[in-house]
Amino acid sequence: xxxxxxxxxxSGSSAGDLLPPEVLEGMxxxxxxxxxVVRGFVGGLHRSPxxxxxxxxxxxxxxxxxxxxxxxxxxxxxxxxRLHVRLFEERSNLQSFLLLDASRSMDFAGDGAVTxxxxxQFVAAALAHLMxxxxxxxxxxxxxxxxxFHLPSRNRPGHLHQLLLALERLExxxxxxASGSLDEVGGFLRRRGRIVLVSDCLEDxxxxxxxxxxxxxxxxxxxxxxxxxxxxxxLGEGAGGPGRYFDPERPDRATAxxxxxxxxFRDRVAAYYDRLRRGLEERGAEYVPVTTDxxxxxxxxxxxxxxxxxxxxxx
Amino acid sequence: MAAPPxxxxxxxxxxxxxxxxxxxxxxxxxxxPLALHFVARRPPERRPLPTARFLREDARTxxxxxxxxxxxxxxxxxxAFALAAGAIFAGMTWLSDxxxxxxxxxxxxxxxxxxxxxEAVGAARDALVAGGGPxxxxxxxxxxxxxxxxxxxxxxxxxxxxxxDGTATFEDGxxxxxxxxxxxxxxxxxxxxxxxxxxxSAWTEGFGLLRPALWPGRIEVVTVGGASDEGPAEPLPExxxxxxxxxxxAGPLTxxxxxxxxxxxxxxxxxxxxxGPAAVFADAPGEAELDGLRDRARAGATVVVWGAxxxxxxxxxxxxxxxxxxxxxxxxxxxxxxxxxxxxxRGDGGVPAPGARVVAVFENGAPAAAARPMGQxxxxxxxxxxxxxxxxxxxxxxxxxxxxxxxxxxAPGGDDPLDAGAVAVLEAGAAGSGEGGDAGSGxxxxxxxxxxxxxxxxxxxxxxxxxxxxxxxxxxxxLLLAADVVMARRRAP
Numbered sequence: 001x002x003x004x005x006x007x008x009x010x011s012g013s014s015a016g017d018l019l020p021p022e023v024l025e026g027m028x029x030x031x032x033x034x035x036x037v038v039r040g041f042v043g044g045l046h047r048s049p050x051x052x053x054x055x056x057x058x059x060x061x062x063x064x065x066x067x068x069x070x071x072x073x074x075x076x077x078x079x080x081x082r083l084h085v086r087l088f089e090e091r092s093n094l095q096s097f098l099l100l101d102a103s104r105s106m107d108f109a110g111d112g113a114v115t116x117x118x119x120x121q122f123v124a125a126a127l128a129h130l131m132x133x134x135x136x137x138x139x140x141x142x143x144x145x146x147x148x149f150h151l152p153s154r155n156r157p158g159h160l161h162q163l164l165l166a167l168e169r170l171e172x173x174x175x176x177x178a179s180g181s182l183d184e185v186g187g188f189l190r191r192r193g194r195i196v197l198v199s200d201c202l203e204d205x206x207x208x209x210x211x212x213x214x215x216x217x218x219x220x221x222x223x224x225x226x227x228x229x230x231x232x233x234x235l236g237e238g239a240g241g242p243g244r245y246f247d248p249e250r251p252d253r254a255t256a257x258x259x260x261x262x263x264x265f266r267d268r269v270a271a272y273y274d275r276l277r278r279g280l281e282e283r284g285a286e287y288v289p290v291t292t293d294x295x296x297x298x299x300x301x302x303x304x305x306x307x308x309x310x311x312x313x314x315x
Numbered sequence: 316m317a318a319p320p321x322x323x324x325x326x327x328x329x330x331x332x333x334x335x336x337x338x339x340x341x342x343x344x345x346x347x348p349l350a351l352h353f354v355a356r357r358p359p360e361r362r363p364l365p366t367a368r369f370l371r372e373d374a375r376t377x378x379x380x381x382x383x384x385x386x387x388x389x390x391x392x393x394x395a396f397a398l399a400a401g402a403i404f405a406g407m408t409w410l411s412d413x414x415x416x417x418x419x420x421x422x423x424x425x426x427x428x429x430x431x432x433x434e435a436v437g438a439a440r441d442a443l444v445a446g447g448g449p450x451x452x453x454x455x456x457x458x459x460x461x462x463x464x465x466x467x468x469x470x471x472x473x474x475x476x477x478x479x480d481g482t483a484t485f486e487d488g489x490x491x492x493x494x495x496x497x498x499x500x501x502x503x504x505x506x507x508x509x510x511x512x513x514x515x516s517a518w519t520e521g522f523g524l525l526r527p528a529l530w531p532g533r534i535e536v537v538t539v540g541g542a543s544d545e546g547p548a549e550p551l552p553e554x555x556x557x558x559x560x561x562x563x564x565a566g567p568l569t570x571x572x573x574x575x576x577x578x579x580x581x582x583x584x585x586x587x588x589x590x591g592p593a594a595v596f597a598d599a600p601g602e603a604e605l606d607g608l609r610d611r612a613r614a615g616a617t618v619v620v621w622g623a624x625x626x627x628x629x630x631x632x633x634x635x636x637x638x639x640x641x642x643x644x645x646x647x648x649x650x651x652x653x654x655x656x657x658x659x660x661r662g663d664g665g666v667p668a669p670g671a672r673v674v675a676v677f678e679n680g681a682p683a684a685a686a687r688p689m690g691q692x693x694x695x696x697x698x699x700x701x702x703x704x705x706x707x708x709x710x711x712x713x714x715x716x717x718x719x720x721x722x723x724x725x726a727p728g729g730d731d732p733l734d735a736g737a738v739a740v741l742e743a744g745a746a747g748s749g750e751g752g753d754a755g756s757g758x759x760x761x762x763x764x765x766x767x768x769x770x771x772x773x774x775x776x777x778x779x780x781x782x783x784x785x786x787x788x789x790x791x792x793x794l795l796l797a798a799d800v801v802m803a804r805r806r807a808p
Binding site for chain 2: 234240
């Protein structure tokens, strides 16, 4: 599910005016960021975008003495003149993993105030808070030169704090690929779960191995969400002047160019990400493209609110 | 070196460089960073971009990237620093508002020109009327040595101008010229015509060395008063008479005097003053004879005495030692003009009398001869036997005799005209250069229009009123050096 256009905040003001990345950067800790973002998002909503603890409605039954009167369905009584109670099906908490791309390509800010990795940390902090609040167990892993498991998937007092601390300590290094890390994280999930990949998805093979890994996860019944932070400069907006440009993960390969005058640059980047989006959607994954100059509420709200209103997609 | 005239030909500031070669060195040094900036190629700036794989390399883009301008401001700073460094060592001086060229007619108003004053004024007027030569330069007369010092004189005042009473030296003239050109005019260059009667009396000690420093160019010298390098203007009178002792050993003395152009006679008696011997030679005169010799000296003769004269009244310009005459070898005999005679005679160990002038010394510095004016003549004493055969056989013996015969005469010069070599120094500023061989001859007016005096750039003089630019250039160089360091550090690697 792709995020729609920028959605209004629960208070009615434009979410785009709230909490730009540079403001979040100035707040200091991710814990503060997470709380503020979550508070700004969930206020006014009756349902979390991540359904977790509690029960799902199953059927109606005629009221019997001793039933919990809070479960009486008065609407049905109005129609039938008979008292019925609602019965719910219990569901176990979802096991989730946040997988962050901490490779060198994420250590790029362009002309913005924050790097992609820092923005990813904001996103992961907010999502972790929301998921834990919804009762899910959340773990943390990252990949750069190798896959690193920082925290197991848990939901207990103090876990959010530890997760945010682990997020804070992430440093960019290496030129790893997401596909292998997805397989490793999937192996950690004992049952069906949710994997949220926060990565710029710049893969060497045009993302084919990434799509294959997503397909394997989806085949197991795991929920896969890909949040893709990019900078405007990478997408061809406000491109730079003359120079020898190089991928931080491939510093030996430089291209002498003037991006602002390379007419096809933006289209080629857009085509790559468009192909990736189609591939993910075909495999049933959610694709959330964000840019580092977007306020976080605006970036995630367009995706999370419809999700909250419509209910989580069942695997 | 001077700056060109300002726009419209008006006055323009002049910048003087004491050592222009350093300016050229600065220019050459400034070419070094220019060459390096063209030769060295700094790699184009590397920039990270994770989506760089989607860029396409364009040949034209690549060319532009690799040949982009390279730190032009830094290049200019470095070139300016090199020029400033050259200016520092060149000794730049700022002279404001100098333009044009002047022709200065330097008129000697001292006593040496007094005898040909009308001729000198005429020569100056002729030079003034002749004008400023092909360049149309302004002409003016500067007279020095006048009562009241040096001052410019216009043509109308020439007729009433009178020379001063004192002797004006050549050095006075050049200093007056220099002051006038530097402080009294705003000319950028000047040439000089010097109207003077060149005499030794105007020549000061060391003038030969001072001349080019005071005025570094040639000067056209217009000679007045008939002075020339061919010796005295008046014909010599009859050869002077010298009386020698009537002894057989007077032979060499006779020969020496005749070689010098004297008539030689013998005086058998020390008679009183008579007409005219110019010199009298006496060997160990007695007291009575010495009185007679003294009278001759008073009458105008130069009396030369040697030997043990009886001189109880200390007439002679010599005081002998009380002990026996000096026994140690005093070495050669050295005259005042440097001529040396190897003598085996020994002096008597005496010393000149008070007020006597030393005429000759021994090689060890001991006095050998002295003279003292007496009346209209002179009394001289020599402590070696003047008629000794060994002395008489020396080649410079006649010179010794002639020196003693004119012992009280003034030093070479006085009112005598300059010789050709001295006139050459006056004209060209270089002693013995031979360049002035034709100067001074031919008289004044004929040379008035002949521009043999070259124009001298005022900027070439060491002017006290110029503003030294060394310190400002040092400050500028330090600022440029600081800018170079800052700009070089800011360059992207």
